[in-house]
Every structure is written in C-alpha cells, then in structure tokens.
Amino acid sequence: MNVEEQLARVIANIGPLHEDAMMQAADRLDRLTKPQGSLGRLEQLAVQLAGIRGEPLPRFPRKAAVVMAGDHGVCEEGVSAYPAEVTPQMVLNMLSGGAAINVLARQAGADVFCVDVGISGDVRHPDLIERKVRRGTANMCAGPAMTREEALRSLAVGMEVAGLLAGRGVTLVAAGEMGIGNTTPSAAIAAVLAGVPVETVVGRGTGLDDEGLAVKREAVRRAIAVNRPDSDDPVDVLAKVGGLEIAALAGLMLGAATRRIPVVIDGFISSAAALAAVRLCPAVLSYLIASHLSEERGHAVVLDALGLAPPIRLDMRLGEGSGAVLGLHLVEAASRLIGEMATFDSAGVSRRRED
Incomplete structure (x- = not known):
C-alpha cells in the first residue's frame, strides 16, 4: 500500500462521534448536584469526550x-x-x-x-x-x-x-x-x-x-x-x-x-x-x-x-x-466532574422546584 492509499484508508476510518454515549453523558450531567448547564463549557467538553471515546464516563489515565x-x-x-x-x-x-x-x-x-x-x-x-x-x-x-x-x-x-x-x-x-x-x-x-x-x-x-x-x-x-x-x-x-x-x-x-x-x-x-x-x-x-x-x-x-x-x-x-x-x-476536569460528582438522587439533594 502506498502512502496515498494509507492516507485514504485512515480518512475513511474516521467516523462520527458516538451519539449514544453523548446522550448518556448529557443525561448524567443534568442529574448531577448543580443547576443544569452551570459548569458551562466544561459540560460541553465532557459530552464531546464521551462521544470521542464512546464511553459516557471517559477516563484518561495516560x-x-x-x-x-x-x-x-x-x-x-x-x-x-x-x-x-x-x-x-x-x-x-x-x-x-x-x-x-x-x-x-x-x-x-x-x-x-x-x-x-x-x-x-x-x-x-x-x-x-x-x-x-x-x-x-x-x-x-x-x-x-x-x-x-x-x-x-x-x-x-x-x-x-x-x-x-x-x-x-x-x-x-x-x-x-x-x-x-x-x-x-x-x-x-x-x-x-x-x-x-x-x-x-x-x-x-x-x-x-x-x-x-x-x-x-x-x-x-x-x-x-x-x-x-x-x-x-x-x-x-x-x-x-x-x-x-x-x-x-x-x-x-x-x-x-x-x-x-x-x-x-x-x-x-x-x-x-x-x-x-x-x-x-x-x-x-x-x-x-x-x-x-x-x-x-x-x-x-x-x-x-x-x-x-x-x-x-x-x-x-x-x-x-x-x-x-x-x-x-x-479535559481532566471535565472527565472527573462527570465521573465523580454525585447525582441528586445518590446524594439525597432536593432538585429545583418546577413552576
């Protein structure tokens, strides 16, 4: 395989982000003990990382x-x-x-x-x-x-x-x-x-x-x-x-x-x-x-x-x-927040009152 073909193969193997992992990550972020969206771009980053890795709780040990x-x-x-x-x-x-x-x-x-x-x-x-x-x-x-x-x-x-x-x-x-x-x-x-x-x-x-x-x-x-x-x-x-x-x-x-x-x-x-x-x-x-x-x-x-x-x-x-x-x-902060923060249910914290 020549280099042009190798490049084409690599490009062909780059797929979209994992939608299911992103949905699970977004759902968990909404259930964490904080107002929804209050961590701003760290939450967006956590969802992106989940989509990249294909894991709702991505980890980066190395x-x-x-x-x-x-x-x-x-x-x-x-x-x-x-x-x-x-x-x-x-x-x-x-x-x-x-x-x-x-x-x-x-x-x-x-x-x-x-x-x-x-x-x-x-x-x-x-x-x-x-x-x-x-x-x-x-x-x-x-x-x-x-x-x-x-x-x-x-x-x-x-x-x-x-x-x-x-x-x-x-x-x-x-x-x-x-x-x-x-x-x-x-x-x-x-x-x-x-x-x-x-x-x-x-x-x-x-x-x-x-x-x-x-x-x-x-x-x-x-x-x-x-x-x-x-x-x-x-x-x-x-x-x-x-x-x-x-x-x-x-x-x-x-x-x-x-x-x-x-x-x-x-x-x-x-x-x-x-x-x-x-x-x-x-x-x-x-x-x-x-x-x-x-x-x-x-x-x-x-x-x-x-x-x-x-x-x-x-x-x-x-x-x-x-x-x-x-x-x-x-990246590490976004990963740890989604993985280590407690949810409202696990911490026994009351959720926001709905109008």
Missing part, C-alpha cells in the same frame, strides 16, 4: 504531549529572530526534561514524546523518535518546500506516531512542535486554506521588529505566488508552502481520530496543522479540542476558520505544545 520537530529553508529569508541551530538544541533540551513543555507536562501527568521529522542536523538521544523525512524543507520562496511524496511521508509519520501512542495506552494527546521559522509556513498554510489576506495571518513569531515583520510578510506572499498552492488540495498546500513537522502534526490528528483519541491543539502552528487535517477530512474536527488563544496574530483567524473557541487566554506565544498541555487540565 496522557502524552507530542513534539514534532523540523527545520525550514525559508529561514534564509530572515523570517526568524533566532538561528536555525536552535531547533536541535531545543529538542535536546526537551529530551533532557528542561523545556517549558517538560515542566508543564510533568504538572499535567503527561509523557513528552519528541519526533524528528525534519531537523537539519543530527540529534542523538535514546528517547528521540527518529523519523526524519528530509533535512529541513527547501526555501519555499524559491520553489516548493518539499515534494508531494515527502509531504505524504510526513503525514504518515504522524499517523504512525498515533498508533505507537495508542499501543502504549495513551488516550489523550497534546499536539506541539519545535522548528525555528515555522510560523512562516503556518501563515502561508493559513492564508491559502482559510482564504484570507497574508497580512491577517503573519505575526512577529519569536519577536521580530517592524522591519522583520515586513520581510516575513513579503516572504509569505512570494512563496504563495511562486508555488501557487491548490487550496482544494491540502497535501499540495503542505508540500509547497508547509513544513515537515506541520504535516506530521496533521497526520497525528488524523491517526488519533481513527483510534478515538482526542487531540488538544496548541497555538498557531498546531492550529494550522489542524486546519490542513480538517480540510483533508472534515470529520476529524470533532476529535480536536482548542486550548488557548496565542498572541501570534494569525491564530484567531485559523481558530475562526475551524469554528473553535479556546477557553484559555494567557497571552502565550511559546509553542512546543505548552498551551495544549495546559488544556489537558481542562
């Missing part, structure tokens, strides 16, 4: 934060305030447990998995999942970031990692990334797939000044003009103006959905990957959970295109999956 890593040839255009060598350095930092994602994952009780999809250099560590498709993308301002086959292989990496996690008993995933310069291809993906002007999705990334921001906007415009990605073909968009780790994140979301594993998406890059995944398979949207609203300019635009409203607003723009891991706490 959680994972996945960091897909890759480099970007477009950094040659001066679109990042940091040099490309930071990517492997930060991946080693993550593998050693010293990055923000590690701290927040430990707090959330999640394991961190780092995947090399396209780091330009060599990273050696026993815990690294090595799935390098190529050593970074090409400069998308001069031509396609990668071939269609490489984009498909990157999607396949994500689908494979979803299977690996499921095999280890993981039932909840936070989707993160590491790749200097990756807000630039994310902006290009967002502009093409959401059909919005470049100016609305290009932000300052790691801290560009006004001159750097102008350079970055021009780089995204040029990349789109040179490559003319087909907005009706998400694989073409990923190949021409995307990133290896972004495609892998999209594949992770697709692979997780086939296994009824909810994925908490992070900021701009993770959400651009989600947009590509949803364009490939609209059904995957039901398996995605928004975490936070990033400070990166295009994030709100992408979330709006997805129809998702993030519950957390902390002015974050780190990436790595940091916001997604914070979102794991909300």
Whole structure:
C-alpha cells in the first residue's frame, strides 16, 4: 500500500462521534448536584469526550504531549529572530526534561514524546523518535518546500506516531512542535486554506521588529505566488508552502481520530496543522479540542476558520505544545466532574422546584 492509499484508508476510518454515549453523558450531567448547564463549557467538553471515546464516563489515565520537530529553508529569508541551530538544541533540551513543555507536562501527568521529522542536523538521544523525512524543507520562496511524496511521508509519520501512542495506552494527546521559522509556513498554510489576506495571518513569531515583520510578510506572499498552492488540495498546500513537522502534526490528528483519541491543539502552528487535517477530512474536527488563544496574530483567524473557541487566554506565544498541555487540565476536569460528582438522587439533594 502506498502512502496515498494509507492516507485514504485512515480518512475513511474516521467516523462520527458516538451519539449514544453523548446522550448518556448529557443525561448524567443534568442529574448531577448543580443547576443544569452551570459548569458551562466544561459540560460541553465532557459530552464531546464521551462521544470521542464512546464511553459516557471517559477516563484518561495516560496522557502524552507530542513534539514534532523540523527545520525550514525559508529561514534564509530572515523570517526568524533566532538561528536555525536552535531547533536541535531545543529538542535536546526537551529530551533532557528542561523545556517549558517538560515542566508543564510533568504538572499535567503527561509523557513528552519528541519526533524528528525534519531537523537539519543530527540529534542523538535514546528517547528521540527518529523519523526524519528530509533535512529541513527547501526555501519555499524559491520553489516548493518539499515534494508531494515527502509531504505524504510526513503525514504518515504522524499517523504512525498515533498508533505507537495508542499501543502504549495513551488516550489523550497534546499536539506541539519545535522548528525555528515555522510560523512562516503556518501563515502561508493559513492564508491559502482559510482564504484570507497574508497580512491577517503573519505575526512577529519569536519577536521580530517592524522591519522583520515586513520581510516575513513579503516572504509569505512570494512563496504563495511562486508555488501557487491548490487550496482544494491540502497535501499540495503542505508540500509547497508547509513544513515537515506541520504535516506530521496533521497526520497525528488524523491517526488519533481513527483510534478515538482526542487531540488538544496548541497555538498557531498546531492550529494550522489542524486546519490542513480538517480540510483533508472534515470529520476529524470533532476529535480536536482548542486550548488557548496565542498572541501570534494569525491564530484567531485559523481558530475562526475551524469554528473553535479556546477557553484559555494567557497571552502565550511559546509553542512546543505548552498551551495544549495546559488544556489537558481542562479535559481532566471535565472527565472527573462527570465521573465523580454525585447525582441528586445518590446524594439525597432536593432538585429545583418546577413552576
């Protein structure tokens, strides 16, 4: 089976949420010792989780934060305030447990998995999942970031990692990334797939000044003009103006959905990957959970295109999956509330008087 056929099979296996489990969850929420609907979006989340897992009382004993890593040839255009060598350095930092994602994952009780999809250099560590498709993308301002086959292989990496996690008993995933310069291809993906002007999705990334921001906007415009990605073909968009780790994140979301594993998406890059995944398979949207609203300019635009409203607003723009891991706490809260709260009958509490 080639990768195109594998992708088609995965997409075909993503079904709708489990309606009966959702109905049972909603009924139980209405019988808990609280006014109906008083827990707001936590109740909506609990129902969604029940539908994803096919269980009225979903549990998430093992959680994972996945960091897909890759480099970007477009950094040659001066679109990042940091040099490309930071990517492997930060991946080693993550593998050693010293990055923000590690701290927040430990707090959330999640394991961190780092995947090399396209780091330009060599990273050696026993815990690294090595799935390098190529050593970074090409400069998308001069031509396609990668071939269609490489984009498909990157999607396949994500689908494979979803299977690996499921095999280890993981039932909840936070989707993160590491790749200097990756807000630039994310902006290009967002502009093409959401059909919005470049100016609305290009932000300052790691801290560009006004001159750097102008350079970055021009780089995204040029990349789109040179490559003319087909907005009706998400694989073409990923190949021409995307990133290896972004495609892998999209594949992770697709692979997780086939296994009824909810994925908490992070900021701009993770959400651009989600947009590509949803364009490939609209059904995957039901398996995605928004975490936070990033400070990166295009994030709100992408979330709006997805129809998702993030519950957390902390002015974050780190990436790595940091916001997604914070979102794991909300998933755990929704799960525990529906599973552990007493009902009016079990607690002997009087219900609201009916008029």
